[in-house]
Amino acid sequence: MNTRKILYQFGYRRCADQDRPSPARHPVIVVGAGPVGLCTAIDLAQRGVSVVLLDDADRIGEGSRGICYAKRTLEILDRLGVAKPCLEKGVTWKLGKVFQRDDQLYAFDLLPEDGHKMPAFINLQQYYLEHALVERAAELPHLDIRWRNKVIGLKRRNDGVTLTVETPEGSYDLDADWVVAADGARSALRGMLGLDFRGEVFEDRFLIADVKMKGDFPPERWFWFDPPFHDGRSALLHKQPDDVWRIDLQLGPDADAKAEQAPERVIPRIRQMLGHDAFTLEWVSVYTFQCRRLERFAHGRVVFAGDAAHQVSPFGARGANSGIQDAENLAWKLALVIRGEAPESLIETYDAERSAAADENIGHSTRSTDFIAPRSAQELRFRDAVLALARHAPFAKRMVNSGRLSMPSTYETPLSTPDADEWSGSVRLGAPLPDAPMRNGHDQTVWLLEALDGEETLIHVPNGGTPPAGRRVLVIGHDLIDQDGFFARRFDATPGSTYLIRPDQHLAARWRHTTPEAIERASRRLKGLDGEHA
Template sequence: MNTRKTLYQFGYRRCRDQDAAFPVRHPVVVVGAGPVGLCAAIDLAQRGVPVVLLDDADRIGEGSRGICYAKRTLEILDRLGVAQPCLERGVTWKVGKVFQRDDLLYAFDLLPEDGHKMPAFINLQQYYLEHALVMRAGELPDLDLRWRNKVIGLKPRNDGVTLTVETPEGPYDLDADWVVAADGARSGLRGMLGLEFKGEVFEDRFLIADVKMQGDFPPERWFWFDPPFHEGRSALLHKQPDDVWRIDLQLGPDADARQEQEPERVMPRLRQMLGHDNFTLEWVSVYTFQCRRLERFVHGRVIFAGDAAHQVSPFGARGANSGIQDAENLAWKLALVLKGEAPERLIETYDLERSAAADENIGHSTRSTDFIAPRSAQELRFRDAVLSLARHVPFAKRMVNSGRLSMPSTYETPLSTPDRDAWAGTARLGAPLPDAPMRDRSGRPVWLLEALGGEETIIHVPNGEAPPAGRRVVTIGEDLIDEGGYFARRFDAAPGSTYLIRPDQHLAARWRHMEPSAIERASRRLRGLEGGSA
């Protein structure tokens, strides 16, 4: 059920490829203009790679769907030029509270320290994010977004892929060096290649509703076990923009999905939870979920990302966040390969790194689901014992699992050069860099991640020797001034410290003392070229 009208609709336009005598060849075709496909296409276009983005619809705005976007995702969106409108409209939050019945078991703060440009989380209806991404896509000359272009055929070749695309004016073919399949959980491309998910399907059903009302609830994540208004089940409440509130109610495995969406069933549940009927129902759905993934994400020249590659439960906000991180991981690698600056085998590291990230997310998601919706008497006894202890014993609070919230993955892969020295601070090898407030050469305030952008970069702390040569170098104290000492603390920086940063802002290598030959070997390793550890 969806009571919200479509917010944004886009017209079909005929393209030149439809009039060509033979299929036109493109470096990259992205299929699916959801958040993942849009992010992948924008990232590639910003890196100078011409990209065609196909979507079978002509609109966005069918229900709010995903709403929670984590700090790392916001940092990616900032690099893509769309974070600001999302922050301006989104509801910023960092505090979560977990209740059993009416009792507060504990609260948590997801970003207790300052010195970060982006907040821990924002809540924002997915249609607003998609609109911001579509507007950004329209600004990029290397990005051709085609609405009502549905892929109905896929023919792999050794050097690319031929796609057959259906439009209101009939079908046409186009060729692509690479295809990014970001066409969602019901991926048509996955079906065309005969690929299947492996993993677990959960039977419990949940009601998800967007309710418009004036409320006194703060902008926090509230989760209840066995609330008095929904006994024996769980409930979740989130604030969104426009006085809209997201409500999740556990229904059990035997609930009838169609009946539970009927207003005569939904409205009493919501009135019982909210304690009044001064609200309107914007959108409602009943869902079950899966924790599954493709065995491989790369199949020749077709690369799967987001829900087309993996699916998780909604607990922990791991769906859209992990999908956008897929797009970021892939874009810089594909750009280097297409420009001849890296071998094709670099794409295999996308499969390696993002498969491991999917396994990590699926593991967290499965454990959250098992705790929230126990499937056996033994699991229920364990859950209830933990909740009882959590009222009184600090260690038990850490065992309560209402959905471990999305965190970026740390890549332990051949692209990283192992540490030779011990390091303190919060910067971790293979992980995204922690942000830090800095000043540029003119004294203007600037954020570290903002200054780095999306290039391979060496950060160097001078010690009287000549700085590294050959690649982009950012020198602390010259190019960026660490006025508040945040960089020094977070990176455990001292004179001579040198850091190699991947184009996706993950830390690839670091040294206490700069060695040009070691930096060169680490850089080659980062790009999938031959070269041993430094």
């Protein structure tokens, strides 16, 4: 059932490539105009790389689908120029509560400290995010979105890929140096290459419903084990914009997916939960899920991202958030390779880093699912014992797993230099930087991540000597003023400290005191230039 009308529809238009006698060649073709494909294309276009984005549909707005976007994702969207409309429309939240029956077991705060531009999470229907991304894409001269352009054929070559694209006016071929497959869980490109997922398929079924109503629930994440309105199962409640509430109800593995979506089955369940019938259904679906991924994300010049590369359960909001982090990791590396500033082997680090991130997400997602929907008597006894203990024992509260919420990945790769010195603070090698409020040289308020933008950058704390030269350098106290001390605390900054930041705002290296040679070696490693002559 889907009662949500189409919100945004885009017309097909014929392009010049369809009239060429031979296939046009493009540096990058992205397949799939969902959040991951759009973020990849926008990021590349902002870096000056020409991108063609193909999608077989011509609309967005059929169901809210993903709704929870984490702080790190919002920071990425801010760099891409779309965070503002998302924040203005979205429901901001940071508090969660976990219940058993009617009793609250515990509450948690996902961002208890100040000094961050972005909130812990926002809830926003996916169609609003996609619309903001499409509008941003339309502003970029290097980005061409082609709706109702369906990829029906793929041929790999040593120096690129040829795609056959079907349109309402017939098919045509396109050549690409690189193809990014962001065409979702049912990826056609994955099928064309004969690639299979490995991992686990879960049989439990869940009802997902968007309900429009006036509600007194606060903008928090509420999760119930065995609620009185849904005996023996679990339930989840989130607030969305437009007076729409997301409700998830566990149904069990034997539920009839088609029958459970019928209004005569859904409405009584929702009425029992809410205690009234002053609501309307916006969108209803029944889903099962997988925790699986491709063995490799990079296959020659075809690179997979988002659900086309990996799938997780919805518990913890790890799907779209991890997919957008795929896009962030890949875009700067592809841009360097295309500009000839890095070897093609740099894309192997995308495969290594995001494969590890997928494994981390799959691990968290699998453990959450096993706790929420135990599949054996032993798992059920363990879950019930933990819930009983959590009422009285603080240590047991940490064992309750209602979905570990999405966190950014820390990359354990050769890109990180040895971290022999002792460092405190919240910064970690390989992790994205924490934000901090600063002042610039004109005494204007700026945020650290805004100042970094998407470029490789050195941050230097002066110690009376000459700051590092020859690259983009931000000097604390000159370019950026840490008037409230957030930077000093979070970065454990002392005179002489220097930090090398990757284009995706992850920390590549740091030194208490360094030399130009050490910085150059770390920069070359960042670009995959180990062992190559300058």
